[in-house]
Amino acid sequence: MGERIRRVRIVLVGVGNLGRRFCRILARKGPEIESRYGLRLMLVGAADSRGIAYAPEGLDPARVAALKEKGKSVRTYPGAGQEGTGLDLLREIEVDVLCEATPVNLKAGAEPALTTIREALAREIHVVTPNKGPIVLAYRELVKLAQEHGAELRFDGTVAGGLPALYLGARDLRGATIHRVEAVPNLVTGYILDLLAGGLSWEEALGRGREEGVLEADPSFDLDGWDAAAKLVIIANHVLGYPATLEEVEREGIRGVDPAAVRRARERGALFRLLARAEQEGDGYRLTVRPEEIPPGHPLSLLGKKGMGVVYHTDIYGTISATIREEDPTPSAATMLRDILDIFLP
Amino acid sequence: MGERIRRVRIVLVGVGNLGRRFCRILARKGPEIESRYGLRLMLVGAADSRGIAYAPEGLDPARVAALKEKGKSVRTYPGAGQEGTGLDLLREIEVDVLCEATPVNLKAGAEPALTTIREALAREIHVVTPNKGPIVLAYRELVKLAQEHGAELRFDGTVAGGLPALYLGARDLRGATIHRVEAVPNLVTGYILDLLAGGLSWEEALGRGREEGVLEADPSFDLDGWDAAAKLVIIANHVLGYPATLEEVEREGIRGVDPAAVRRARERGALFRLLARAEQEGDGYRLTVRPEEIPPGHPLSLLGKKGMGVVYHTDIYGTISATIREEDPTPSAATMLRDILDIFLP
Known part of the structure; x- marks a missing residue:
């Protein structure tokens, strides 16, 4: 040097x-x-x-x-x-x-x-x-x-x-066909869902989120899945080479989630998260964002309150998962x- | 283009x-x-x-x-x-x-x-x-x-x-101090340990490994931890910038593992794996390879027979884990x- x-x-x-x-x-x-x-x-x-x-x-x-x-x-x-x-x-x-x-x-x-x-x-x-x-x-x-x-x-x-989710996908998976991407890219929804899983009502969970400064003044961006959808669109364009727009994402936020369902999922050892998914379909991908139960054993099933992650299902590089735990920004x-x-x- | x-x-x-x-x-x-x-x-x-x-x-x-x-x-x-x-x-x-x-x-x-x-x-x-x-x-x-x-x-x-474990560590974590690396980089030992967890004796597990072509004619490279130690040395040199040699790795293979202990670990929901670890110590790192019980919830605890993974504990990029499942080479x-x-x- x-x-x-x-x-x-x-x-x-x-x-x-x-x-x-x-x-x-x-x-x-x-x-x-x-x-x-x-x-x-x-x-x-x-x-x-x-x-x-x-x-x-x-x-x-x-x-x-x-x-x-x-x-x-x-x-x-x-x-x-x-x-x-x-x-x-x-x-x-x-x-x-x-x-x-x-x-x-x-x-x-x-x-x-x-x-x-x-x-x-x-x-x-x-x-x-x-x-x-x-x-x-x-x-x-x-x-x-x-x-x-x-x-x-x-x-x-x-x-x-x-998490270097984009570098990993766009650079380390070059040459592969990526059949499916699953991502939990949003912290706020995971935080709220975990409060519901812990026994809080929706009202209590939102109140706690506001008190602790986790929720924005207008929480729609997170709760209605816009943030996750935006991230999925970036993955689609940059990693998958698929020119997606925000409008085409089938988007369902977490506001309709029944707290009892989240609690039952936790009892079974499963995790409720807002999951962003790109699934190969024809020449392109189908993009969805919706709350889902992530079963035990799934690479994203261990995400805690501070965890985000992505799974790439590929043809020649196997199935590659990456997660991050970040205590603050x-x-x-x-x-x-x-x-x-x-x-x-x- | x-x-x-x-x-x-x-x-x-x-x-x-x-x-x-x-x-x-x-x-x-x-x-x-x-x-x-x-x-x-x-x-x-x-x-x-x-x-x-x-x-x-x-x-x-x-x-x-x-x-x-x-x-x-x-x-x-x-x-x-x-x-x-x-x-x-x-x-x-x-x-x-x-x-x-x-x-x-x-x-x-x-x-x-x-x-x-x-x-x-x-x-x-x-x-x-x-x-x-x-x-x-x-x-x-x-x-x-x-x-x-x-x-x-x-x-x-x-x-x-x-798994692009080296790219992830050497390129995406540049600028960070990496306090600790934990890796399960070897498939053969995981395969054998899972057979033990499933109730086989050592003799039966080795026999099965030979039958299925998983074990080399001389299985020492895998079972005695040489393979994992070699990979740890490469991580140390290339990701951590620490000029490690194979000789300095404190290496314990899996041959001394008691099948009963592996079975008990599985009953508790834990996973037995040969874990390679680099731990910051003074100006360098302490490098160890040894069989360990990976507790439930740990990012490497979900690795199956076909799974390998690495966890980087950093100062500015949080804790980043990456795993791969590969069905064949x-x-x-x-x-x-x-x-x-x-x-x-x-």
């Missing part, structure tokens, strides 16, 4: 739950990544909904995280904060990679993320994002845009948190590091 | 259990890989212990497989068979990638595989191998040799059959395809 250090100039747009944790990871892992891989990961800019911060020699990511943890905008970063937007950063400074980590917003056409990502790719800036919205709504357009501009687009964090945030390293390392 | 087809000239050395299946996979998947990825995988040469076959425009891999299935040497391949060795092929024809698939031979210094692989790398020929021997005994030397000659070295099939053979695609595709 030589002494040459490659500088990677990162702009982070969206410094919420994941963005903040990504800053903590950069602070914690930066020195080791520089010494081990010769990459200096420099956070040269950050944008939240109230402003930006910018420093060509790098912001202190721990300081950015600390500001956000105190409820302040990055605009208050001493000597570097100012008014502006993520787009301003992409247009005005030298950037190697955009980390787009604003909240998912399928209803609003995945904006502002989609515009930010388009701008970055058109400027030959690599893009890393755990934001499902743009990938679900514009997969083909964005992949093409990236190719045309010689930029890389990575989005491992869009499916099953920190750090692994989901760390997918941005994984994606950056995938772009810049051989 | 344009119309340009890239030709990949493959020499296969070793056409046994895995090599034969690899030929079948090439025959079955070749056209699809050409149309989908623009790669024409051409088997230009094959070598077994009795001779070689060679055709610059490509042998028919199905024909090579058929010859071997009939117990014949590739030397009898009409119009292409002749006397010679794998080394002759590397020295005399144009080759892009060597697939080395001779049997593991740790006792004989991993020969002849090690010499063949060295020759290929020195000639700037990429190397793909599921053969543990050379990787266990000469990991650092071979990685260095490959770097010096601008050749790629891939060996995903050396650990846990068709096809997935293990398919790792050579995975490795080739990993070399030649972006």
Whole structure:
């Protein structure tokens, strides 16, 4: 290994739950990544909904995280904060990679993320994002845009948190025919179903979910299966090469689940989960999301409250399952590091 | 996608259990890989212990497989068979990638595989191998040799059959500290332990294993834990960056296992398996291989007779588990395809 250090100039747009944790990871892992891989990961800019911060020699990511943890905008970063937007950063400074980590917003056409990502790719800036919205709504357009501009687009964090479900499927299973995919890619529904299994009523379970901050103000995205469906669409497009849309997913959320059925399943040693499934059918796949009883012995039957997973049934690689247990969103945030390293390392 | 087809000239050395299946996979998947990825995988040469076959425009891999299935040497391949060795092929024809698939031979210094692989790398020929021997005994030397000659070295099939345990660990977990690895990477010991759990005596279980061709003539490699230890050493070197040797593994095989204990474990819903473990200790790792009871709920507790798996406990990516069920050695053979695609595709 030589002494040459490659500088990677990162702009982070969206410094919420994941963005903040990504800053903590950069602070914690930066020195080791520089010494081990010769990459200096420099956070040269950050944008939240109230402003930006910018420093060509790098912001202190721990300081950015600390500001956000105190409820302040990055605009208050001493000597570097100012008014502006993520787009301003992409247009005005030298950037190697955009980390787009604003909240998912399928209803609003995945904006502002989609515009930010388009701008970055058109400027030959690599893009890393755990934001499902743009990938679900514009997969083909964005992949093409990236190719045309010689930029890389990575989005491992869009499916099953920190589990490399997409890398595993899209890269390690190349050459295989994948007959079937089963995935439990959503944590919130598993959390609620486990409360029902434990004896709570629907009302009690939802109340607990709100108290503990697990449920969003509008819980429809999780409970009605939109999140799982979005992830299934990404798997279909990226792993299966099947140009699925959100509309074609046969989607049934968990709101109609009878708590007694969930309790009985637990008594039998089975697990109730919102299962996303792609099943080969004709030239394509049939995509479904629905609550199901996962029988004992199934590779996904051991998922706890913090567990997500995927099973790929293939012709030449056997049946391959992968699961993750994540205690907090750090692994989901760390997918941005994984994606950056995938772009810049051989 | 344009119309340009890239030709990949493959020499296969070793056409046994895995090599034969690899030929079948090439025959079955070749056209699809050409149309989908623009790669024409051409088997230009094959070598077994009795001779070689060679055709610059490509042998028919199905024909090579058929010859071997009939117990014949590739030397009898009409119009292409002749006397010679794998080394002759590397020295005399144009080759892009060597697939080395001779049997593991740790006792004989991993020969002849090690010499063949060295020759290929020195000639700037990429190397793909599921053969543990050379990787266990000469990991650092071979990685260095490959770097010096601008050749790629891939060996995903050396650990846990068709499960991409090495890709997952070495690539998707980059940036993480891996505190602990637990792996069940060996099928033979699981097969025997399950027979014991089912009520057979040691003598009966070994007899059944011999009858069904699961046990090698010298079963020591599996039963005494050498195979699992070798795989653990490869994980340590390649995933953990820890320069382990086979000698330092604390190794206990399964021969001392009391069948009554295995039966009792099954009654409790637990699974007895030969577990390979790397545990962070000081600046390095402590490596152990020993029979253990895997408790219900553990991610490896559902492995059946045909199952292998690995669990990575990390700091920033949570706990990630991956398992495979392979009904026959096809997935293990398919790792050579995975490795080739990993070399030649972006």
